[in-house]
Amino acid sequence: MTTIPTTVTGHARVERLERIWKERPGLVGWLTTTDHKRIGILFLFTSLVFFLAGGVEALLIRTQLAAPNQRVLDPETYNQIFTMHGVTMIFFFVIPISIGAFGNYLLPLMIGARDLAFPRLNMLSFWLFLGSGVFVYVGLFIGQGPSAGWFDYVPLANKTYSPNHGIDFYAYGLMFNAMSSTATAINLIVTTFKLRAPGMSLNRMPLFCYAFLAVSFALVFALPTLTASLIFLELDRQLGFHFYDVAQGGSALLWQHLFWLFGHPEVYIIILPAFGIATTIIPTFVRRRMVAYPLVALAELLVAFIGFGVWAHHMFATGLSTSTAIYFAAASMVVVIPSAIQIFAWIVTMVTGTPEFKTPLLFIVGFILFFIIGGLTGIMFAAIPFDQQLTDTYFVVAHFHFIIFGAAVFPILGGLFFWFPKLTGRMYHEPTGKVSFWMTFWGTALTFFPMHILGLLGMPRRDYTYPDGMGWGAINLSETIGAFILAAGLLLIVGNLLVSYFRGPLAGHDPWGAPTLEWAVPSPPPNFNFAVIPAVSSPYPMWDPEDRETDVAKLNRGELVLEQGHETPASTVQDGVFDEVLEMPSESWWPLVIGLALTATFTMLLLSHWVTAGVFAGAGALAVMAWHSTEPQES
Amino acid sequence: MAAGCGGDQSTLNPQSRQSGDIATLWWWMLVAACIVFGGSLGLILLGWVRRRQGGLPVLGQNEAVSQRLVVLFGILIPIVVLVAVFIVGNFALMPVTKAPAEGSTRMTIEVTGRQWFWDVRYPGARAVTANEIHIPVKTRVNVVARTADVIHSFWVPRLNRKIDMIPGRTNRVLLYADKVGVYRGQCAEFCGAQHAHMAMKVFADPPERFRAWLRDMAAPRRTPTTASQRLGERVFLNEACAHCHTIRGTPADGTVGPDLTHLASRTSLAANTIPNRRGYLGGWILDPQHVKPGNRMPAIDLKGPEFQAVLDYLQSLR
Numbered sequence: 001m002t003t004i005p006t007t008v009t010g011h012a013r014v015e016r017l018e019r020i021w022k023e024r025p026g027l028v029g030w031l032t033t034t035d036h037k038r039i040g041i042l043f044l045f046t047s048l049v050f051f052l053a054g055g056v057e058a059l060l061i062r063t064q065l066a067a068p069n070q071r072v073l074d075p076e077t078y079n080q081i082f083t084m085h086g087v088t089m090i091f092f093f094v095i096p097i098s099i100g101a102f103g104n105y106l107l108p109l110m111i112g113a114r115d116l117a118f119p120r121l122n123m124l125s126f127w128l129f130l131g132s133g134v135f136v137y138v139g140l141f142i143g144q145g146p147s148a149g150w151f152d153y154v155p156l157a158n159k160t161y162s163p164n165h166g167i168d169f170y171a172y173g174l175m176f177n178a179m180s181s182t183a184t185a186i187n188l189i190v191t192t193f194k195l196r197a198p199g200m201s202l203n204r205m206p207l208f209c210y211a212f213l214a215v216s217f218a219l220v221f222a223l224p225t226l227t228a229s230l231i232f233l234e235l236d237r238q239l240g241f242h243f244y245d246v247a248q249g250g251s252a253l254l255w256q257h258l259f260w261l262f263g264h265p266e267v268y269i270i271i272l273p274a275f276g277i278a279t280t281i282i283p284t285f286v287r288r289r290m291v292a293y294p295l296v297a298l299a300e301l302l303v304a305f306i307g308f309g310v311w312a313h314h315m316f317a318t319g320l321s322t323s324t325a326i327y328f329a330a331a332s333m334v335v336v337i338p339s340a341i342q343i344f345a346w347i348v349t350m351v352t353g354t355p356e357f358k359t360p361l362l363f364i365v366g367f368i369l370f371f372i373i374g375g376l377t378g379i380m381f382a383a384i385p386f387d388q389q390l391t392d393t394y395f396v397v398a399h400f401h402f403i404i405f406g407a408a409v410f411p412i413l414g415g416l417f418f419w420f421p422k423l424t425g426r427m428y429h430e431p432t433g434k435v436s437f438w439m440t441f442w443g444t445a446l447t448f449f450p451m452h453i454l455g456l457l458g459m460p461r462r463d464y465t466y467p468d469g470m471g472w473g474a475i476n477l478s479e480t481i482g483a484f485i486l487a488a489g490l491l492l493i494v495g496n497l498l499v500s501y502f503r504g505p506l507a508g509h510d511p512w513g514a515p516t517l518e519w520a521v522p523s524p525p526p527n528f529n530f531a532v533i534p535a536v537s538s539p540y541p542m543w544d545p546e547d548r549e550t551d552v553a554k555l556n557r558g559e560l561v562l563e564q565g566h567e568t569p570a571s572t573v574q575d576g577v578f579d580e581v582l583e584m585p586s587e588s589w590w591p592l593v594i595g596l597a598l599t600a601t602f603t604m605l606l607l608s609h610w611v612t613a614g615v616f617a618g619a620g621a622l623a624v625m626a627w628h629s630t631e632p633q634e635s
Numbered sequence: 636m637a638a639g640c641g642g643d644q645s646t647l648n649p650q651s652r653q654s655g656d657i658a659t660l661w662w663w664m665l666v667a668a669c670i671v672f673g674g675s676l677g678l679i680l681l682g683w684v685r686r687r688q689g690g691l692p693v694l695g696q697n698e699a700v701s702q703r704l705v706v707l708f709g710i711l712i713p714i715v716v717l718v719a720v721f722i723v724g725n726f727a728l729m730p731v732t733k734a735p736a737e738g739s740t741r742m743t744i745e746v747t748g749r750q751w752f753w754d755v756r757y758p759g760a761r762a763v764t765a766n767e768i769h770i771p772v773k774t775r776v777n778v779v780a781r782t783a784d785v786i787h788s789f790w791v792p793r794l795n796r797k798i799d800m801i802p803g804r805t806n807r808v809l810l811y812a813d814k815v816g817v818y819r820g821q822c823a824e825f826c827g828a829q830h831a832h833m834a835m836k837v838f839a840d841p842p843e844r845f846r847a848w849l850r851d852m853a854a855p856r857r858t859p860t861t862a863s864q865r866l867g868e869r870v871f872l873n874e875a876c877a878h879c880h881t882i883r884g885t886p887a888d889g890t891v892g893p894d895l896t897h898l899a900s901r902t903s904l905a906a907n908t909i910p911n912r913r914g915y916l917g918g919w920i921l922d923p924q925h926v927k928p929g930n931r932m933p934a935i936d937l938k939g940p941e942f943q944a945v946l947d948y949l950q951s952l953r
C-alpha cells in the first residue's frame with residue numbers, strides 16, 4: 001500500500017523497539033504481562049469459559065422446561081442454575097468480553113497507542129475478574145450457589161429466607177467483580193482521553209471508541225450503587241443491620257431502587273460495546289463511512305447518560321405513585337431515540353454503500369434485526385398497564401434476550417470473526433462462518449421468539465416447572481429445540497476458529513481494507529503495537545493512504561518512534577495535540593499478588609473471619625505500595 | 636374448568652374491561668411494531684438488492700440526504716410513535732387499570748401472599764379461606780394485597796394486571812369479572828423454592844351463590860358427626876397439624892399454613908397444585924415434600940385408622 005520503503009535506519013529502530021518491549025517468555029510472561037493484547041486474550045478466553053458455563057446452565061433450564069411437570073432438576077437446584085445463568089452471562093461473560101477483551105485489545109490499537117494508560121492496573125483487573133468468577137462458582141460447586149435470582153430481591157435474600165452462604169457468594173463475588181470492571185473502565189477512560197495518537201482530536205476518534213468511552217463512564221457511575229447495595233445486604237445478613245428489614249424500619253423497596261439504579265445503566269453497558277462493534281464492522285464491509293458520524297457519537301454518549309434516569313421502569317408492578325410511574329415511562333421512551341438514531345444510521349449506511357455480506361456483517365445484520373425486535377417490545381413496556389400485565393412473564397424474558405443475546409452477543413460473535421485475523425494472523429473459513437451464522441440466527445429466533453407468545457399466554461418467569469393443560473408445552477418444547485440448535489451453531493463457531501487458528505490461510509495486516517488503525521500493524525501485532533505513532537486526520541485513518549506514507553517517512557526520520565525507552569506519547573484531551581512522552585511501567589508480579597490477597601480477603605469475609613480478612617486486605621495494601629516503589633524512574 | 640382459547644391464564648383471553656383494554660392495546664402495538672419492523676427489514680433488503688450499487692435509488696449518493704434520512708427514521712418517526720403509545724398506554728389506559736382507592740368499592744378482599752399459598756380474608760364477613768377466591772360477578776372488588784414474608788405478586792391475567800405484595804406496604808388492585816367462571820392466577824414475583832406452585836383460582840359467582848358461599852365460609856367448622864371424624868379431629872389437634880393450621884371452632888389456630896376450616900369446599904390443594912381428592916390429600920399429608928419440594932409442611936407420620944380418620948375429618952370440613 002505504501003510507496004515509500006522503510007530504510008535501514010528505520011528497520012534498526014523497529015528492532016530496537018522489539019528489544020525494549022520484549023516480555024518474559026512462557027508462563028511467567030503470561031502471569032506478569034502488562035501488554036494490553038495479552039491481557040485482552042486472557043480476558044477473552046476466561047470470559048468464553050464462563051460463556052460455556054452460562055450456556056450449559058441455559059441448556060439445563062431449557063431441558064427442565066421442555067415439557068410440563070418435569071423433574072430433571074429439583075426446585076432448589078433450578079433456582080441456583082437460573083440465578084447463576086444470569087449472574088454469569090452479565091458479570092462474567094458480556095462485560096468482561098466487551099471491555100476486558102474487545103476494549104482492552106482493540107482500543108489502544110484504534111487510537112494509535114502502545115498500551116492502556118495503567119498497564120499494571122489492567123493486569124490487576126484481570127486477576128480480580130478471574131478471582132471473583134472462581135469465587136462465585138465455588139459456591140455453586142459446593143451446593144451453595146445463590147438462588148434468589150440475579151436481581152436478588154430482599155427479603156428473599158435475607159438471612160431468614162436464604163440462610164446458607166449462597167447469597168454471600170453472590171454479594172461478595174459481585175463486589176469483587178465490580179472492582180475489576182471499575183479498574184478497567186477507568187483505564188479505558190484515561191487511555192481514550194490521554195493516549196490518542198497526536199492528531200486524533202475527539203472529532204476524529206473512531207465511533208468504536210465513543211461507545212467504549214460511554215460504557216466506561218456508565219460503569220464508573222453505576223457500579224458504586226451496586227457495591228453499596230451489596231454492602232448493605234451483607235451488613236444485614238452478617239451483622240444484623242436493618243437496611244432492608246421492614247420490621248426494624250428498613251425498606252424492601254430500597255434494594256430494588258439501588259439495584260435497578262445500577263441494573264438499568266447495566267443494560268446499556270451491555271449493549272453499548274455492541275454498538276461500537278457494529279459501527280466498526282459496517283463501514284468496513286459497506287465500503288463507506290458511517291452516515292451521520294456526529295449524531296451517532298452523540299447518541300452513543302446519550303444512551304449511557306439517559307440510561308441512568310429510567311431505573312424504576314423495572315418496578316411498575318410494585319405500586320409506584322402514578323406520577324412517578326409516568327415520569328419513568330416517559331424517560332424510558334426518550335432513551336429509545338438515541339438507539340433509533342444508531343439503528344437507522346447503520347441501515348442507511350448499508351443502503352447507500354456497497355455491502356459485502358461476509359460473516360461479520362451477517363452477524364451485524366442479525367444484531368440489527370434482533371435489536372429492533374427487542375427495542376419494539378421495550379417500547380411496549382413503557383405503556384405502564386401493558387408492563388403491569390406482562391412483566392415477570394416470558395414476554396420479558398423474550399424482550400431482554402433479544403437485547404442481551406440477540407443485540408449484545410451477536411456483534412461479539414461477529415467481532416470474533418472480524419478481528420480473528422488480527423489476533424491470530426490467519427483467516428477463518430468463510431463458508432463455515434456463514435453456516436454458523438444462520439444456525440445461531442435461527443436458533444436464537446426459535447429459542448426466544450416463542451417466549452413472547454408464552455408470556456402473552458400467561459406463563460410467569462422463574463418457574464421451575466409448569467402444569468399440563470395450560471397450552472404452554474409445545475411452545476416450551478420448540479424453545480428447547482431452538483436452544484440446542486443455537487448451541488450447535490456456537491460450537492461450530494468455536495470449531496471454525498480453532499481449526500483456522502492452526503490451518504487458516506495467512507491474513508496479512510489488513511485483509512478487509514478496514515478503516516481503523518489496528519489494521520495498520522502486523523497480525524498479530526508486535527508488543528509495541530506501532531513502530532511509529534501514526535498520523536491521523538479522520539476517524540477512518542486507514543482510508544487516508546497519505547497518512548500511512550507519512551508514517552513510513554516518520555519512521556525513517558525517527559520522529560515519534562520513541563525507541564529510547566518503554567514509551568508512548570500522551571496528547572491533550574480534546575484536540576489531541578502532542579503533550580508529553582510517558583514512561584510505561586514494565587511487567588510485574590504485584591498485580592497477581594494483590595489479586596490473590598483480595599481473593600483471600602473475600603474468602604475470609606465470606607467465612608466471617610473478620611480479623612484474617614483484615615490481615616489479607618492489609619497485605620494487599622502493602623503490595624500496592626510495593627507496586628509503586630518498583631516503578632521505573634526516568635530513563 | 637373453562638379453558639378458552641390459549642389456555643386459562645392467557646392475557647389474550649380477557650374477561651374484564653381491564654384485561655380487555657390491555658389486550659386491545661397489545662394488538663395495536665403489535666400492528667405498529669410489525670410496520671416498523673417490516674419497514675426496517677425492507678430497508679435492509681434494499682441494501683442487499685442494491686449491494687453492488689452505491690447510493691440511494693433516485694436520490695443517489697448524497698450525504699446530506701442520507702443524514703436527513705437518519706433524522707427522519709431515527710428521530711422524527713420514533714417521536715410520533717412514542718408519543719402515540721405514551722398517550723394511549725398511559726393516559727387512556729391507566730385510569731382503567733389503576734388501583735382502586737380505599738373504600739371506593741362495595742367489596743374488599745384481603746389477600747396475603749405467603750410461601751407458598753394465598754391467605755384470603757373477607758373483612759366484615761369474618762370469612763377466611765385460601766387459594767380459592769370467590770367474587771360476585773360484575774362487581775368491582777378491591778383486593779388489598781399484602782405479604783407475610785417475601786415479595787409475591789398477585790396476578791389473575793384474564794381479569795386485570797398484576798400487583799406486587801411487598802413487606803410493609805399495602806397495595807391494591809381491582810378485580811372485576813364480566814362473566815361467571817373460574818379464572819386462574821399465579822404468583823408473578825419470584826418468591827423462593829416453590830414459586831412455581833403458588834397458583835390460585837378466582838371464582839366469579841352469581842350474586843346469590845356468592846352470598847351463600849360467603850355465609851358458609853364465615854361459619855366455624857362443621858361439627859364432626861361420625862366417630863371416625865371425631866377421632867380425626869382429636870388426632871389433628873394432638874399432632875403437629877394444629878401448630879400451623881387454623882380450624883375455626885377448634886383450638887387449632889396456627890398461621891403458618893392455610894386456614895382449613897372449610898378445606899373440603901375447595902377444589903384443589905397446595906395452592907392449586909393437586910386436586911382436592913382423598914388420594915391426593917392422603918399423599919400430601921404423608922409426603923408433602925414429594926409434591927412440593929421445599930414447602931413448609933413436614934411429613935406427618937400417621938398410620939392405619941388414625942390416618943383414615945384424619946382424612947374423614949378433613950373431608951367433612953365443607
